[in-house]
Amino acid sequence: MALLPLLLLLLLRLVASAPASSPATALFVLGDSTASCAATTLPLNVSFTSSGPCLFPSGRRLLPDLLAAKMGLPPPPLVSTLNGTAVEAAKGVNFAEAEEGARGMIFRMGAVGQQLRLATETLQQLRLEAATPQDADSAAAGAVFVLSFGTDAYARLLARGPEADASAPKHGRRGFGRLLADRVARTVAELYEAGARRTVVMGVAPLGCAPRVMWEGLHLVDGRSCVDEANELVQGYNARLAAQLEALRPRLPGADIVFCDIYKAMMEMITHPARYGFDEARKACCGLGPFGGTIGCFTKEMVCPTPQRHVWWDLYSATEAASSLVANWSWSAHSSVCQPINLETLTGHTSFSY
Template sequence: MVTSLLVIAIFFIISSHSKALRFPQELYNLSLNEIFIVDSPSGPPSTSASPTPLLSPTTPAVSSPLVPALFIIGDSTVDCGNNNFLGTFARADHPPYGRDFDTHQPTGRFCNGRIPVDYLALHLGLPIVPSYLGQEGELKDMLHGINYASAAAGIIFSSGSELGQHISFTHQIQQFADTYQQFVLSMGEDVTIDFISSSVLYISIGTNDYIHYYLRNVSNVQNLYLPWGFNQFLASTMRQEIKNLYNMNVRRLVVMGLPPIGCAPYYLWRYKSNSGECIEEINNMIMEFNFVMRYMTEELLHELPDARIIFCDVFQGSMDIIQNHKRYGFNATTDACCGLGKYKGWIMCMSGEMACPNASNHIWWDQFHPTDAVNAILADNVWSSRHTEMCYPMNLEKIVVDKPE
């Protein structure tokens, strides 16, 4: 890991500039049913930072969104550019990242194209959600949602800290709370409650608590916690934060489980997998965590009145893709599309010369992250269980389309 970081340091100059949302300086006419924005005669303020690129104009838009907004909390699985504004090694703001995105430019997404929440936004009839950092802070820029996710973040505050700055899980929830207060000040409390409770909040975090904490045995954690105890600790932290979100009137919540990182190219290389066999001891921890999280979700459904929480087992959905890769059109199941070393898992993706010509037949894009094609499949499963059922007790479509009983 140290070797990888030294190599990365040669290639990158890290910027430590960050920029958070500013309070909108506009006048608003608001009602419980509609939100009208009266633009300031002086026009929007200028900014030195460019917003995260959105979909190209040719992308079809749904005229009637199913929910008001999509809010996203998480790590590199859903970071859409927040880490571009932080001093960190965990950045994807350089080619070939984003080469198959709508703009064909790197956006900060750890993928060759779209991440799962990009596809889910389209299912919901929303535009792609912008990053929290780098926006101008106008209300109209937040009305379809905000993405707070930060690569290297974990449920534990210090997870991933060796890579530099990141926005921790707790801090992301505080940012959401700040956004909530901006809505209250701009729109009124009643409108905000209706707006937030009708929207969807998506959480995808926890992988870095294994990659950058437990598996590295930081602070001798493995002697303090067996995997089961560590999983219980993570789940209890997640449980409390979900309750905090519920107290901010979040009612529609998607909690994502963890993927099979024991099959990731980095661990195939590090554990010297002979023929691409997944590292069973790592995957067993992940399956156990997902089991605990699913049980915790079921408990919260009984505990929190009118909450509609679903747990989506990404391990289950991903293993279906790996085991049935031919049916899905993948022929490269172990090697990353971009990287160096065996399974291209030794060094992360840093230049276009390190990437394969066609990522669509690969399951893995880099050391840890899946390709756009895999993200599309997983998003379809979250939305409608199209390929395999991986969300419990129901999929997202049922939450937003069906009326509560």
């Protein structure tokens, strides 16, 4: 009889850790520079070349690349590198690329729409080339969609100069956040109509602590705190987006929609850097001026000797070390970064630990 409580406990642990669905077989990514450095429209965040690829392709991996690795998949290739066949797209695609003439524009709803169109066309192609309708359904159900919008938009909104003033003339800064959250939520619903059933939406990091915003708000901070107004705007957007997704769930039967609170994860590192192996939570690893926020990263010689000890890579984006922590916390059942379920459960790649 002494074994019975132990057996019951073991059974409960197995049930709790069982995957909610079959393992995901593909990763599709939509977003801005947080999803692909080829998608950035920030002229000051020089982490790319005019032809698109990262300036330092081996310097750091972005969050979608790290999540792909956890799923046992390679980083999804940029859509522009594929030949348009379903076979190539079967393992996933990164749709996040800047359009011609996109640099210098804050956030164009058309950019989201273009990526959505490419994603739905890819799903249609997978269905058309599937051997049976069941295979088509399995291909759609086996895909995980990651949406990561907002960072570039808020980076421009928080910048100095006429671009920031002209970014949301009709709606104001807070109204702009509502507009953006509504558009991202509609994108989730439209992907569902196209067959997507597993979707992850990333919130925006605390840009009030980012090197560029810290430099521009130098008169507001003492080098230890962050720019509160900027963080309040981002938090408002994240809250609106999370609420929109919560309202969507009962309207989309069979869908798993997860919101990942990147703000919460990054603030934990920024508030307690030493706890996570960081020496520097304010200054960029690659950049010049106060906080490394005056001039962005454009030569290898500008890179700090220990990027793994920095939270911020450049003006607005995290180092791979920080992104790796976010990926781990997003994946883990012991973290509340992603809700209502963690990404390990969402993707069906659950592992048992005793």
